[in-house]
Amino acid sequence: MGDKHLARPGDTYGSMIPYVVPASLELFQGPSVGVIELPTRLDWTSNNRYDLADLDEAIGLYNRVISEASTEADLIEYLNRDVLLALWPRLRLPRRCAERWVAAFPQLG
Structure with a gap:
């Protein structure tokens, strides 16, 4: 494991989460209609x-x-690219996560 994954003084739990940022928004061809049931690895609540x-x-x-x-x-x-672009202004993501996505895809900002 490289040093970039080691906690340093002043780090918080939130600063250590390795949020995934895709290579391209064009990859998102997921559903745009219907009911989606998320697996436990993404949503461990009873209302998934x-x-x-x-x-x-x-x-x-x-x-x-x-x-x-x-x-x-x-x-x-x-995720679906068109749905993501429409919903992005309304999403309430952790700050560091949103910053990483906007840095990769300025059109989201």
Whole structure:
């Protein structure tokens, strides 16, 4: 393990989370309609089903997947580029996560 993964004085738990940022938004061809059930690795709550027709549920799904994904494959499976672009201004992501995504994709800012 490299030094970049070691905690240093002043680090917080949030500063150590390795948020996944995809290589390209074009990879996101996931569902844009329907009900999505997330696996436990992404949503360990009892309410892990999200109806994309419901704005609040769609926002909840995207918040959850983006902040909890541990691989690019998780992002690709559940996210849709057009839905992401429409929802981005309404998402409430951890600050460091949102900053990493905007740095990679300025069009989100």
